[in-house]
Amino acid sequence: MTLSIQNVSKTYANGVQALSNINLDIPPGMYGLLGPNGAGKSTLMRTLATLQEPDEGSIHLGDIDVLNQKEEVRQTLGYLPQEFGVYPKVSAEEMLDYFAVLKGITQRASRKEVIEGLLKQTNLWDKRKQKLGGFSGGMKQRFGVAVALLGNPKLLIVDEPTAGLDPAERVRFLNLLSEVGENSVVLLSTHIVEDVSELCTNMAIINKGKILLQANTQEAVTALKDRIWRQLTDKNTLPALEQEHQVISAKLLSGRTMVHLYSEENPGNGFELVEPDLEDVYFSTMTGNYGQPQKMKEEVQL
Numbered sequence: 110m111t112l113s114i115q116n117v118s119k120t121y122a123n124g125v126q127a128l129s130n131i132n133l134d135i136p137p138g139m140y141g142l143l144g145p146n147g148a149g150k151s152t153l154m155r156t157l158a159t160l161q162e163p164d165e166g167s168i169h170l171g172d173i174d175v176l177n178q179k180e181e182v183r184q185t186l187g188y189l190p191q192e193f194g195v196y197p198k199v200s201a202e203e204m205l206d207y208f209a210v211l212k213g214i215t216q217r218a219s220r221k222e223v224i225e226g227l228l229k230q231t232n233l234w235d236k237r238k239q240k241l242g243g244f245s246g247g248m249k250q251r252f253g254v255a256v257a258l259l260g261n262p263k264l265l266i267v268d269e270p271t272a273g274l275d276p277a278e279r280v281r282f283l284n285l286l287s288e289v290g291e292n293s294v295v296l297l298s299t300h301i302v303e304d305v306s307e308l309c310t311n312m313a314i315i316n317k318g319k320i321l322l323q324a325n326t327q328e329a330v331t332a333l334k335d336r337i338w339r340q341l342t343d344k345n346t347l348p349a350l351e352q353e354h355q356v357i358s359a360k361l362l363s364g365r366t367m368v369h370l371y372s373e374e375n376p377g378n379g380f381e382l383v384e385p386d387l388e389d390v391y392f393s394t395m396t397g398n399y400g401q402p403q404k405m406k407e408e409v410q411l
Contacts, residue, residue, distance in 0.1 A: 110171040110263050111136050112157070112294050117166030119152055119318075127152040128163065129318040139290035141305030141312035141326070142298045143391060149318040150298040151191060154268045157296070158188045170264055170294075184213075187257030187265040187293075189250075191272070197242025201233055201252055204241060205259075212259040227255040231285060247278025254285060265295045271304055283308055306387040314394045322394045326387060333385035333393065339369050340380045353378075357392040371398040 112135040119128040127149045144150050155161050157168065159179040168175035175182050196204060205224050214220045228234045231251040236244070244252065250270055257265055267286065271279045287308055289295055297309060305312050305326065313323040322329065337357075342350070344366045347359055355371040369383075370376060371393050393399040 110294060112264060112296070113167075113169045114153075114157075115167045117153070117156065117163045117168065119149075119156065119161075119163045127318050128156075131166070131315075131318075131320055133313055133320065133323060135294055135296060136311065137292075137294050138311070139287065139295050139297060139309045141309035142296060142315060143300070143302065143305050143312055144315035145300055145395075148300075148315045150300075150315060151268055152318075153315075154188075154190070154266050154296070154298050157264075158186060158190075158266055159183060182264075184260065185263040187259070187262035189253045189257045189265075189267045189270060191268040193253055195241040195244075195249060195252070198240055200238050200240055201228065201244070201255075202237040205252075205255055208256050209259055214259070223259070227258055230258070230288070231255045232281065245278065247274045247282060250274065250278070250282055251285060254282075254289070258289065261292075263293050265289060265293050266298070267295070268298045269300070270297070271299065271301060302388045302391050314391060316395060322390075322399060329390045330385050330387055333371075333389055333399070335382065336371055336373055337369060337383055337385040337389045337393075338372055338376055338380040339367060339383050340378070341365050341367050350378075355396070355398050357389065357396050357398055371396075 114131055114133040117128055117131040118126070120126045131153065142150055142153070156163050157175065159175065159182050162176070170182060173181050202224060205227065206220060209220045209224060214223055225234070228237050231254055233248065233251055233255065236248065241249070241252065270286070271282055274282060283304065286295060286297065297304060299305065309326055311324070312326045312329070314321045341362065342365065347366055347368065350356055350368055354376055356368055357371050358369045360367050369389060369392065370380065390399060
């Protein structure tokens with residue numbers, strides 16, 4: 110079951126255009142939507158989750174018209190928003206039972222079996238009697254996934270799921286999502302490059318409401334081979350380097366600045382060639398360098 114998004118746009122009443130002619134084809138498995146805060150990711154997630162309407166465009170989940178068959182979508186949708194509330198004085202088991210009833214699992218024996226399976230899958234079975242108010246951030250996120258997985262959804266949307274998690278909880282959470290992605294379309298919206306790099310076979314980069322790149326994750330990295338160069342330099346040299354080269358990123362490292370730049374040829378000046386990674390894809394796309402030489406060559410041929 111493929112999720113197809115065509116020509117979707119959304120402008121809010123204050124004049125902010127959150128989405129501009131979005132086109133995406135999302136196959137089964139883990140799919141990463143990568144972009145900075147304010148890029149339009151959450152607006153797109155809420156639209157897919159039938160929580161708001163776009164101004165124009167169409168969305169289909171297999172044969173289901175998402176915009177006109179909302180109840181059918183909700184029957185097969187799991188949604189974990191960036192922020193969600195829990196009742197702090199209710200146990201995980203009780204709360205999941207409540208949501209299961211809302212999801213239509215009314216037979217007690219079946220509901221008990223489903224709840225036990227989900228709590229074990231999310232590694233919360235031993236904490237099932239604990240009040241949700243005592244859960245850590247990572248435990249709450251895993252509980253959110255358990256709720257989202259009720260009814261075996263064919264589409265699972267997770268919005269900024271690892272923000273604020275400690276490293277151990279993040280690993281547990283990403284492993285859980287990876288398991289879920291074997292049987293559903295899982296759309297992972299995040300500004301954390303590592304989450305997409307570690308989980309997603311396919312991805313898109315969004316900024317200012319527009320899709321800048323849609324690609325197979327590994328192929329996007331491979332396309333930058335022999336084009337990313339780095340140098341450890343002093344911060345005061347950065348303005349000059351930015352004037353001379355296509356600098357895509359600069360990060361402080363032990364009091365100095367690690368500069369990555371995009372160049373098809375050896376830029377000299379002490380720069381060394383490095384193997385690209387998804388962070389280089391992200392920054393070269395955001396700075397407008399990714400794919401530019403290929404586009405220029407095509408224009409010349411035309």
